[in-house]
Amino acid sequence: MVHSVVCALIVVLSGQVAFEPSVVPTEPRELYQLAAAAIASRDTATATRHLENLAFNHTNSPLAEVAVFHLAECYLLQSRSADALSVLHKFSERIEQSLSVEQKEPGIKSKTNELLTRVLQSFPEDPQSLQTLQRQITAHESIDSDQLSTPVDVAIAGELAQRYERSQDFASAEQWLQKLVGTVGSDARQLEEKLRFELPLAKAEHALSVGEAGAAVEILQTALTAQHESDQELALRFLLAEALFATGKSTAAAEQFQWLSEQAATQIPSPAWLAAVTLRRAELLVRTRAFVEAQSLLLRAKTDLPDFELVHEFDYLLARCAVARIEFDKAIELLQRVIEAPTAAGKEAIPRAAWMLGEVHFLQRQYRPALTAYAQATQLDAFPQWQARGLLQSAKCYELLGDTPAALGFYQRAKELSQRPDVIQEATERMAVIESAASNLR
DSSP states (O other): OHHHHHHHHHHHHTTOOOOOTTSOOOSHHHHHHHHHHHHHTTOHHHHHHHHHHHHHHOTTSHHHHHHHHHHHHHHHHTTOHHHHHHHHHHHHHHHHHOSSHHHHSTTHHHHHHHHHHHHHHHSOSSHHHHHHHHHHHHTOTTOOTTOOOSHHHHHHHHHHHHHHHHTTOHHHHHHHHHHHTTOTTSOHHHHHHIIIIIHHHHHHHHHHHTTOHHHHHHHHHHHTTSOOOHHHHHHHHHHHHHHHHHTTOHHHHHHHHHHHHHHHHTSSSOOTTHHHHHHHHHHHHHHTTOHHHHHHHHHHHHHHOTTOTTHHHHHHHHHHHHHHTTOHHHHHHHHHHHHHOGGGTTSTHHHHHHHHHHHHHHHTTOHHHHHHHHHHHHTOTTOHHHHHHHHHHHHHHHHHTTOHHHHHHHHHHHHHHOOOHHHHHHHHHHHHHHHHHHHHTO
16 A cells, blocks of 8 residues: 555656755645655655645645545555544545646546545444544534535445444444435435345344344335345345244245245246245144145155255154154154264254154153163253253153152253253252152152
């Protein structure tokens, strides 16, 4: 960056008369030459001083406009982002309207816009920077709090909207985007798309990620009342289906996933997201105990979507269908396949399948094999919820096998590890029953 500044100044000053360093500069040309020499020697502090003198004390000089650009660059080199923004805010309109500035330094108008972008992006991602940027707009004498009248105001407002969105303060992001509506210099089509599609999608994704699925549903349903391009509608409907699934609204979720599946059928080749939609449809069918339909869908999916990264989930759901039909041997085979699947490595699918495998053995009163299966779930520290469930069920197995000391130990570990009230309550109650029975025998 230093090199580019030096080169720019040298081009502007080429062919000009050298100055005498011992003479106190009073003319704009002398100040500019001194600044160029300081930049060439990488003395940005001295260059800044001369450029400030030229820009602020010789504002009528044609060189002042060019000096402002290089002064902002020097501020940026010194990590003085606020000063760089302030000087650009003050002079950018004059640079834009100047009829002679391009003769002195060709391309400076476009370079000023690029520099403004760099300056805005140089601010740290913190609350203090947000306050600084907002003050820069509200303190500008040509505007009030609800109006953006200069290209710099528009650029700052756009940067604020992006920063608030990244910090997940979507209300503030929308507020700044609304300020940009109708302003000169903003892209009306891009802004409308941001407000209509991108921001609602981001808000809904965040709400869903923090467990506020109901809020996500409301955001997405509102967004879908507007007209969207086909790919945008697909994105909104897919997230809506996920949010409905998370809220337990099975019928409404199934309708959305069915719509998505029908849209996928019109595309050749099939879109990558079809596998995820198919998985959700199968999960909903299992959830509503439509096991025959679920099995049919899953078997087709295993044939049609063999490269799906979560293909082991198809086997897990097939196992649940098998359990519902009391086909325990088939369920055991499928669950063991999930546990051994390379695609399941490191995922929750393994402890979940191990726990279900233990349940299948438990239903058949095969307590020793059940203990072996539950142990596979309890050994995975990354999934404490399945550890606690596995410990609870292991305790039941030991209790039914007559090993009360082991049962008490596993119940205690389940209580200590679990954050689920139902698990804690059940473990506490069983421990009380065992201890009461033991005291009665004394």
